[in-house]
Amino acid sequence: MKTIYIAFMSLSLVFFASCGQNKNTEKEASEEAHHESESVEVELTEAQMKAVDIQLGKIEQKDLNNVVRANGEMDLDPQKKAEVSSLLGGIIKKILVIEGRNVSAGQTVAYLENTQIVELQKDYLTAKKEALVAAQEYHRQKELTSQGAGVEKNLQQANANYEITKARLTGLEKQLQQISISPAQVSAGNMVTQVPIKAPISGTISKIHISTGSYVDMQTPLMSITDNAGIHCDLKVFEKDLNMLKIGQEVDIMLTNQPGVHLKGSIFEINKSFEGDTKTILVHANIKEKAGVKLIPGMYVTGLINIGRQKTAAVPNDAIVSREGKKYIFILEKEAKENNVKVYHFTQAEVITGVSELGYTQITPVGRLDEATTIVRTNAFYLSSMSSDHGEH
Numbered sequence: 001m002k003t004i005y006i007a008f009m010s011l012s013l014v015f016f017a018s019c020g021q022n023k024n025t026e027k028e029a030s031e032e033a034h035h036e037s038e039s040v041e042v043e044l045t046e047a048q049m050k051a052v053d054i055q056l057g058k059i060e061q062k063d064l065n066n067v068v069r070a071n072g073e074m075d076l077d078p079q080k081k082a083e084v085s086s087l088l089g090g091i092i093k094k095i096l097v098i099e100g101r102n103v104s105a106g107q108t109v110a111y112l113e114n115t116q117i118v119e120l121q122k123d124y125l126t127a128k129k130e131a132l133v134a135a136q137e138y139h140r141q142k143e144l145t146s147q148g149a150g151v152e153k154n155l156q157q158a159n160a161n162y163e164i165t166k167a168r169l170t171g172l173e174k175q176l177q178q179i180s181i182s183p184a185q186v187s188a189g190n191m192v193t194q195v196p197i198k199a200p201i202s203g204t205i206s207k208i209h210i211s212t213g214s215y216v217d218m219q220t221p222l223m224s225i226t227d228n229a230g231i232h233c234d235l236k237v238f239e240k241d242l243n244m245l246k247i248g249q250e251v252d253i254m255l256t257n258q259p260g261v262h263l264k265g266s267i268f269e270i271n272k273s274f275e276g277d278t279k280t281i282l283v284h285a286n287i288k289e290k291a292g293v294k295l296i297p298g299m300y301v302t303g304l305i306n307i308g309r310q311k312t313a314a315v316p317n318d319a320i321v322s323r324e325g326k327k328y329i330f331i332l333e334k335e336a337k338e339n340n341v342k343v344y345h346f347t348q349a350e351v352i353t354g355v356s357e358l359g360y361t362q363i364t365p366v367g368r369l370d371e372a373t374t375i376v377r378t379n380a381f382y383l384s385s386m387s388s389d390h391g392e393h
Contacts, residue, residue, distance in 0.1 A: 041333065042383045046342040056332060057377040059369070062314035064362055067252075067304040067354045068244060070283065072235035074299040080230035081297075082200045087179055089217040090114030092210050093194055097223075101205050108180075108196040109205070109223060112216070117179070121191045124172040124183065131165040138162040203227035231295045232287060233265055235303040236280035244307045245270060251285045252355075255293075256300035264288045267305070304355060314360040319377050320353060321384040327353050329363065330383045332374040346376065346383055 044054065090112040097109045141158040145151075173183045179195045207224040210216060233253055237245060245267065253263040265285040275282060285303065287295070321328050328348040335344045349369060354362030376383060 042330070042346045042348075042387050044344050044346070044383070044386075046344070049344060052379050052382045054376055054382065055378045056374050059313050059315055059363070059371070059373065059375060060360070061311045062360050062362075063309055064312050064314055064357050064360065065355050066307050066310045066312050066362065068237065068241045068307055069352065069354065070235040070237045070241075070303050070305065071256075072233060072282075072301055072303060074231050074295055074297050074301060075234045076226060076228070076297050077230050077232065080201070080203070080227040082203070082225045083221040084109060084197060084199060084223040084225060085221055086112055086197055086216055086218060088112075088114055088116060088195075089215070090117075090195075092212055092214050092216060092222075095208065095210065095212055097205050097208070099205050099208055103199045103202065103205060103225065105199055105202045107199045109199050110197040110210070111194045112197055113194045117181070117195055118191060118193060120172070120175060120179075121181065121186045124169070124176060124186055127165065127169040127172050128187065131162075131169045134158070134162040134165040197222060199225055201225055201227060203229075226297060228295060228297070231297060232268075233285045233301055233303060235283045235285060235301075235305070236275060236278065237283050237305075239274075239279050239281065242270075242281055245283060245305060250306040252304040252306070253285070253287065254302045254304075256302060261293055263290065263293065265303075306355070312354070312362050313364070314362050315375065316377050317356060317359055317361055319375060319380050320351070320361055320363070321348075321380050323384065327351050327363075328380075328384070330376040330380050331369070332376070348384075348387065 048054075091114070092110055093113045094111040095109070096111075097103060103109060138155075138158040138161070141155040145155045176183050176186065180198060181192060181195060185192075203225040204227070205223055206226045208222075209220070209224075210222050216222060233251070235251070247267050247270065249267045251265040251267060253265050255261045255263075265287045267283055268286050269284040271282040271284075274280065283305070285305075315329060319329050321330075328350055330346045331349050333345045333347050335342065337343070350366040351363040352366065354364065356362075
């Protein structure tokens with residue numbers, strides 16, 4: 001092609017003129033040549049157009065299900081993730097799980113040892129004896145008073161002592177239960193030196209922060225548990241699109257790093273504040289069917305939120321080509337007679353695609369396109385293959 005030949009001659013002149021220059025100049029020349037190759041026009045004769053059935057037309061306004069496109073990631077409800085912690089400090093004596101293991105709520109995941117555990121059990125036994133003595137004294141004074149042989153003041157004092165010791169005993173019982181020690185076993189003389197650390201929710205051990213022999217306190221998170229069964233999608237929607245959204249709208253969800261995975265969801269909550277300085281608002285969408293797909297919090301996604309049918313710019317599906325993860329259409333730059341042959345000159349224009357329906361796909365041009373722009377409506381892949389061939393010259 002004439003355009004390619006000129007670009008090649010220009011590149012040759014740049015090469016010979018820069019032989020004595022440094023490597024930075026050579027790099028700049030190479031980048032400039034690469035840029036020229038990317039902007040090469042695709043040229044077709046009228047005969048070629050007819051041979052591969054390339055038809056021209058305009059971008060149409062079609063009544064399609066319009067969508068709002070938003071990026072985001074998978075996340076969990078606050079109640080579906082938890083940190084395992086201890087109600088008292090101590091030394092970790094045993095760890096019973098590894099990362100990735102499923103656990104149930106209340107399951108023991110580790111054991112902790114602390115001298116305070118023995119002291120607490122001893123205090124409980126002492127308080128139980130004191131409560132028993134106080135109860136006996138109260139009932140004795142009550143019996144004496146009922147027979148007229150007692151003193152009212154002594155009864156009141158016995159009653160107060162009984163209530164105080166009973167309250168202390170109840171408090172110590174609750175403390176033992178909180179650290180998973182059975183008061184009944186302690187009363188039977190079965191004192192323990194270690195306490196079990198239990199999982200607060202059912203889920204998967206996602207991270208273990210401790211090791212055997214390490215010291216922990218009440219502020220130290222021991223493990224993290226996540227229940228991925230309750231995973232949902234958080235989409236970041238720009239302010240300009242907010243008024244088009246409402247709870248219940250359907251969402252098509254695609255995993256960024258797994259292009260073949262498509263999920264269905266619906267909006268169940270819309271945040272009422274911006275995310276930092278991004279001027280985006282979080283929209284929460286549940287996932288209706290996971291179809292056996294393993295979803296993990298933090299996975300990046302793209303969501304297409306269906307906002308209802310309306311007139312939108314659309315082109316036939318055959319007008320769109322994919323290259324290096326981007327979508328393009330071809331536009332007619334000019335047509336001219338060259339050596340008595342009618343030649344059409346095309347360039348590609350990047351677009352963002354939306355919903356596809358009845359053979360048409362919604363598009364949003366990345367750059368500016370006039371309404372009168374003529375585009376290739378059919379077999380655009382043929383022009384794409386030609387432009388790739390040009391890039392190899």
